[in-house]
Amino acid sequence: MKTVVRRLAGHLARGAAMIWVVTTISFVIIRTIPGDPVRAQYEKLIEQGMAPDQAERATAALYGFLPKGSLWDQYVGYLNGLIHLDLGQSLSTPGTPVATLIGSAAKWTILPVLGGTLLSFLLGVTLGVYAAIKRSGRLGDALAISGSLLHGVPQYVIGLLVMAVFTTLWPILPAGGPVDIMYDPGFNAPYIVSLVEHATLPVLTYALAGYGGWILAMKSSVATVLGDDFILAAELRGLRRGILFRYLARNAILPLFTILALSLGMLFGGAIFIETIFNYPGLGLLLVNSIGARDYALMGGTFLVITVAVVVANIAADLLYAVIDPRVRTGGAA
Amino acid sequence: MTESSSAPGVRVRDLTVVYKTPAGELPALAGVSLTLAPGTITGLVGESGSGKSTLAFSLLNAVQPPGRRSAGSVEIDGIGDVSQLAGDDLRRVRGRQVGYVFQAAQNSLNPLKTIGKQLLDLGRSHEVADLPALVRDARALLGRMGLDGGRVLDSYQHELSGGMRQRVGIMLALVLNAHLVVLDEPTTALDMITQATILRIVQEVHRERGLTTLIVTHDMGVAAEVTDSIAVMYGGRVVEHGPTTAVLGSPRHPYTQGLIRAIPRLSGDIAEARALPGRPPTLGTMPAQGCVFRERCPERREICDSVDPAPVAVGDRRVACHAVEPAPASARVRKECA
Ligand SMILES: Nc1ncnc2c1ncn2[C@@H]1O[C@H](COP(=O)(O)OP(=O)(O)OP(=O)(O)O)[C@@H](O)[C@H]1O
Ligand SMILES: [Mg+2]
Numbered sequence: 001m002k003t004v005v006r007r008l009a010g011h012l013a014r015g016a017a018m019i020w021v022v023t024t025i026s027f028v029i030i031r032t033i034p035g036d037p038v039r040a041q042y043e044k045l046i047e048q049g050m051a052p053d054q055a056e057r058a059t060a061a062l063y064g065f066l067p068k069g070s071l072w073d074q075y076v077g078y079l080n081g082l083i084h085l086d087l088g089q090s091l092s093t094p095g096t097p098v099a100t101l102i103g104s105a106a107k108w109t110i111l112p113v114l115g116g117t118l119l120s121f122l123l124g125v126t127l128g129v130y131a132a133i134k135r136s137g138r139l140g141d142a143l144a145i146s147g148s149l150l151h152g153v154p155q156y157v158i159g160l161l162v163m164a165v166f167t168t169l170w171p172i173l174p175a176g177g178p179v180d181i182m183y184d185p186g187f188n189a190p191y192i193v194s195l196v197e198h199a200t201l202p203v204l205t206y207a208l209a210g211y212g213g214w215i216l217a218m219k220s221s222v223a224t225v226l227g228d229d230f231i232l233a234a235e236l237r238g239l240r241r242g243i244l245f246r247y248l249a250r251n252a253i254l255p256l257f258t259i260l261a262l263s264l265g266m267l268f269g270g271a272i273f274i275e276t277i278f279n280y281p282g283l284g285l286l287l288v289n290s291i292g293a294r295d296y297a298l299m300g301g302t303f304l305v306i307t308v309a310v311v312v313a314n315i316a317a318d319l320l321y322a323v324i325d326p327r328v329r330t331g332g333a334a
Numbered sequence: 335m336t337e338s339s340s341a342p343g344v345r346v347r348d349l350t351v352v353y354k355t356p357a358g359e360l361p362a363l364a365g366v367s368l369t370l371a372p373g374t375i376t377g378l379v380g381e382s383g384s385g386k387s388t389l390a391f392s393l394l395n396a397v398q399p400p401g402r403r404s405a406g407s408v409e410i411d412g413i414g415d416v417s418q419l420a421g422d423d424l425r426r427v428r429g430r431q432v433g434y435v436f437q438a439a440q441n442s443l444n445p446l447k448t449i450g451k452q453l454l455d456l457g458r459s460h461e462v463a464d465l466p467a468l469v470r471d472a473r474a475l476l477g478r479m480g481l482d483g484g485r486v487l488d489s490y491q492h493e494l495s496g497g498m499r500q501r502v503g504i505m506l507a508l509v510l511n512a513h514l515v516v517l518d519e520p521t522t523a524l525d526m527i528t529q530a531t532i533l534r535i536v537q538e539v540h541r542e543r544g545l546t547t548l549i550v551t552h553d554m555g556v557a558a559e560v561t562d563s564i565a566v567m568y569g570g571r572v573v574e575h576g577p578t579t580a581v582l583g584s585p586r587h588p589y590t591q592g593l594i595r596a597i598p599r600l601s602g603d604i605a606e607a608r609a610l611p612g613r614p615p616t617l618g619t620m621p622a623q624g625c626v627f628r629e630r631c632p633e634r635r636e637i638c639d640s641v642d643p644a645p646v647a648v649g650d651r652r653v654a655c656h657a658v659e660p661a662p663a664s665a666r667v668r669k670e671c672a
Contacts, residue, residue: 233442236396237506238429240459247444254446326446326490 004322011318015311022307026300027078031071041091061089087301092293098301101286106305108178109275109282112199113267116206121260123207124214129249131215132222144219151212156273159205163277166201174198176279202278206267217259221252254325261317265310341546342411342514344370344393349406349417351388351397353617360617362388362401364570367645370514372411375540375547377557377578379593380567381614386550387437389567390518393548394428395419410514430460433512435520437550439503443491449502450487453509460510468509475505478535480528496523501532508539515540518550533560554597558582566590569615569626571642576651586653588633625656633657 045055060077081088087098127143134140150158167175174180178198183191225231225248234244271284279285283302290298322328346368352359362385370376378386391397392408395416407415413427428434436442444452450469457468473483479501491499500523507515517536521529537560540547551557557564558578565575566587574587585591589610598607612630620626628638637656645654 229436229438229441230444232396232398233436233439233503234444236394236428236434236436237456238425238427238459239455240425243455243459247447250446251444324446326448327492 003328004319007318007322007328008315011311011315015308015315018311019304019307022303023079023082023300024075026296026303027075030296030300031074082304087304088297090290090295090298092290092295092298098298101298102283102301102305105281105283105286108280109268109271109284110309112202112280112282113206113264113271115199116203117210117260117264117267119203120207120210121214121256124211125218125253125256128215128218129222129252132219132226132252135223143215147212147215147219149212150208151216153209153212155205155209155270156277158208159202159274159277162201162205162208166204173200178281198280202274202280205274205278206270209270210263210267213259213263214256217256218252221255222248225252250324254321257317257321257324261314264313264317268306268309340513341373341544342413343372344368344411344514344546344548345407345409346389346392347407347409349389349392349408350404351385351392351401352404354400354402355617357618359404360620361404362570362617363392364642365406366570366572368565368572368575370546370548371563372546373544374562375537375549375560377561377564378548378550378567379552379554379557379564381593382552383614383616384567385570386567387518388570390434390516390548390550392417393514393516394432394434395424396428396434412513426460429456429507429512430510431512431514433507433510433515435500435503435507435515435517437518437522439500439520440496440523441499442503442506443499445491448488448490449494453487453506456506456510462510472505472509475508475539476501478538479504479532497525497528500524504532504536511543512545513543514546514548516548516550519552520549521551521556529556530559536560554582554594566593569620571626571654572645572652573627573655574651574653575645576649576653580649580651586648586651586658587655588631588657589627592630592632627655631657 042055042059045058046052050058085099087102090096090098090101093101124147128147131140131143131147163175166173174194174197176198178195179185179191180194180198183194185191228251231244231248234247239247268283271282272287273284274280275282275284276288283305287299287302287306289295290302346366349363349366350361351363352361366385366389368389378389380386388397388401392403393410393416395403395408397403403417406417408417409415410432413419413431416424416427416432419427443449447455453469453472454465457465462468469487472487476483476486481498481501486494486498486502494502500520504517504520507517515536520536521532524532533556536547536549539545549556549561561578563576564578564581565572566581566589567573568589574581574585574590581590582594585594592608592610595608596610610630615621615626615629621628623642624640625631625634625638625643628634631638633655635656641656643654643656645652646658646660648658648660
């Protein structure tokens with residue numbers, strides 16, 4: 001238990017450091033890109049006839065930090081705002097705090113990404129075990145080949161294919177958006193059905209994009225464990241098939257949790273393409289729109305949230321690892 | 335819990351096991367015949383690669399791919415020909431009727447489960463009704479081998495030393511009361527004193543329960559201490575098999591003689607210990623015909639180049655050598671060879 005706490009503390013420290021690096025980089029970018037948007041906004045307000053101190057306050061409200069004072073003071077002010085969850089105001093949607101925009105976009109990304117990842121993880125891991133055990137069988141081969149093929153296809157291509165198949169060739173699902181606006185939001189059947197229908201294609205895309213990797217990773221992990229002495233020893237002790245299978249699967253799945261954490265991070269990046277394709281109002285689309293509108297405060301905020309998501313995913317995966325592997329739990333050597 | 339209270343006899347007949355290699359299927363066992371008398375401890379000795387583990391695995395019909403049995407049978411009293419068993423019938427024999435201690439017993443445990451849980455898995459797999467009694471037996475066995483049974487059962491593999499794991503492996507092979515026990519180099523990770531203790535316990539349990547035991551070992555000293563009979567392997571053949579005192583006291587096969595001369599502890603003087611010249615054959619360098627030992631043999635003769643000697647009874651043992659006459663007159667054999 002102590003070691004788990006120590007690991008958690010280590011993760012939190014590393015995560016905080018990572019978040020700090022990302023926020024600092026986005027601060028520097030916003031302050032140094034050509035045509036400094038903060039300065040430009042300030043000057044625009046002055047031109048519009050605003051008094052300097054009023055313009056200063058308006059700009060500060062917009063970006064979350066003051067355009068005046070030394071760079072260091074501005075930086076400290078910016079960090080201070082972040083600590084109070086004040087990410088500044090959006091430029092492209094005037095008057096709306098960045099935090100509000102991100103908050104409403106986050107759910108459209110987190111749920112489909114988690115759903116798609118879990119789906120592909122479960123599917124890929126199960127079929128990967130099968131592919132490894134039936135290595136010489138036809139179905140085993142077919143599974144492994146399907147894994148290699150899918151693994152090589154970029155996510156956005158899968159997205160476009162899924163879109164083409166299910167909205168044009170065989171139009172059974174809506175092509176974009178999060179939900180039909182004709183239904184009243186709330187806990188009623190038509191609205192929920194519409195939600196699920198709209199989420200199906202993005203989730204399917206995440207799942208298909210991840211599936212190939214999982215099947216290949218699990219197959220090779222199972223093959224490794226199958227070669228371990230303890231599996232043969234268990235067989236020679238006459239353990240039942242079901243028990244043997246559990247020995248095999250639990251040991252084989254372990255290294256995959258590390259990949260799971262990394263892949264969650266990658267998927268939040270991949271959401272940029274998928275959400276654009278399906279016009280799905282998540283963080284990825286928000287980021288794309290903020291880049292289009294040169295909305296730097298929104299950009300910085302989105303980066304930050306994606307970073308936090310990656311950090312949280314990492315911690316969750318590591319804790320899961322610790323629950324399964326006694327060597328980690330007790331801090332012993334492998 | 336016991337199925338039959340008497341020790342089973344084991345008869346291996348003309349067993350050939352081949353491994354698939356890039357050069358084709360090559361025999362690791364070439365027509366091996368070996369009888370384990372009920373209630374005895376047999377030592378299986380021989381240099382690395384001589385086929386000891388392959389033979390040991392064969393007793394459980396557990397030769398691993400790319401290997402396979404291509405001919406012969408393994409009869410065990412009360413079980414029949416294990417080489418014909420498959421599926422659940424084979425599984426039930428393994429562990430329950432034939433206990434097996436793996437050569438790499440340090441790595442024979444699931445790293446993710448405590449020893450106690452793995453013990454319960456073993457019990458459930460073999461439909462042991464009284465699991466608490468099984469745990470008590472396990473604790474007692476571990477205690478006899480100098481371990482704190484309760485603590486060991488609560489431990490994970492990584493919390494135990496190599497020698498402790500090896501003893502856990504021995505416990506798991508004995509705890510179900512199997513009447514045939516195969517131990518493949520069971521004490522390699524142990525220091526000399528622990529090794530002696532463990533072997534004495536194996537011997538004790540063997541006597542108490544009336545087992546038939548096969549101990550595979552590199553160590554002639556180990557074999558000398560605990561076995562009733564010794565089978566010497568060379569190049570996939572059993573070249574000499576007989577009572578321990580006879581084989582060690584007056585070895586008949588030139589290979590056995592060389593093996594014993596190579597051990598200072600047994601030959602008495604370290605200056606007199608002479609390493610056997612040359613190297614044992616591997617699957618690829620095994621001669622296709624004739625005696626597999628002839629290249630290193632001080633008593634080589636013409637017939638050795640063309641005819642693989644068949645084992646023949648010489649007194650109370652079996653020897654496979656052209657230089658050994660079926661009569662127990664070793665002096666005459668020496669003269670002929672000179
Ligand atoms: N999986 C395998 N593939 C190919 N050849 C093998 C395989 N396993 C064993 N062999 C060969 O079969 C022969 C007998 O091997 P075996 O493991 O039975 O020897 P051993 O007497 O137990 O040796 P050691 O004392 O080193 O354990 C060796 O020549 C070995 O190279
Ligand atoms: Mg061996």
